[in-house]
Amino acid sequence: MKTNFPFASPDRTPFVxxxxxLRSIATAITFSFLLGACSIHKIDVQxxxxxxxxxxxxLKIGMDxxxxxxxxxTPLVVDPFRAGRWDYAYKFVSGDTGEVQxxxxxxxxxxxxxxxxxxxxxxxxxxxxxxxxxxxx
Numbered sequence: 001m002k003t004n005f006p007f008a009s010p011d012r013t014p015f016v017x018x019x020x021x022l023r024s025i026a027t028a029i030t031f032s033f034l035l036g037a038c039s040i041h042k043i044d045v046q047x048x049x050x051x052x053x054x055x056x057x058x059l060k061i062g063m064d065x066x067x068x069x070x071x072x073x074t075p076l077v078v079d080p081f082r083a084g085r086w087d088y089a090y091k092f093v094s095g096d097t098g099e100v101q102x103x104x105x106x107x108x109x110x111x112x113x114x115x116x117x118x119x120x121x122x123x124x125x126x127x128x129x130x131x132x133x134x135x136x137x
Contacts (some may be wrong), residue, residue: 042095044130049073049088051103051123063114068107075107084109090123092130101130 051072058071068086069075075086086109091102103123108116124130 044095045093046091048076048090050090050129051088051105052126052129053123054126056105056117056119056123059114059117061114061117064112065109065114068114084111084115094130099130101128 049072055071059068063071072088076089077087079085079087086107087104088107089102089104091100093100101124102121104120105123106118106120107114108118
């Protein structure tokens with residue numbers, strides 16, 4: 001008994017298998033491109049002022065606010081309720097590895113002069129400071 005369906009004839013079977021194979025390969029390639037497009041691109045994140053041990057060694061009790069500002073830069077936080085408190089914080093998170101580097105210090109001023117240095121998290125040495133990567137991934 002003959003059917004009107006063109007792919008049912010015995011001489012078309014290799015052609016049908018070839019089409020199915022081609023469709024499977026095309027589907028696999030399409031899904032691989034879609035999955036590749038879904039990858040997450042993470043960037044390096046740097047926040048706050050970079051403070052190093054070498055900068056901390058130059059910081060001396062008795063320095064005035066302008067000298068401290070020239071040495072360390074503008075503080076990240078100036079407490080509006082305590083004008084004599086400056087907070088410096090730094091955090092770097094690597095997009096590639098997730099490695100975190102941070103430092104945090106608080107400076108207390110008596111009037112215009114530095115009276116106390118509180119190191120909450122020790123800053124890294126200049127050579128150990130992590131820098132953002134400029135290379136393309």
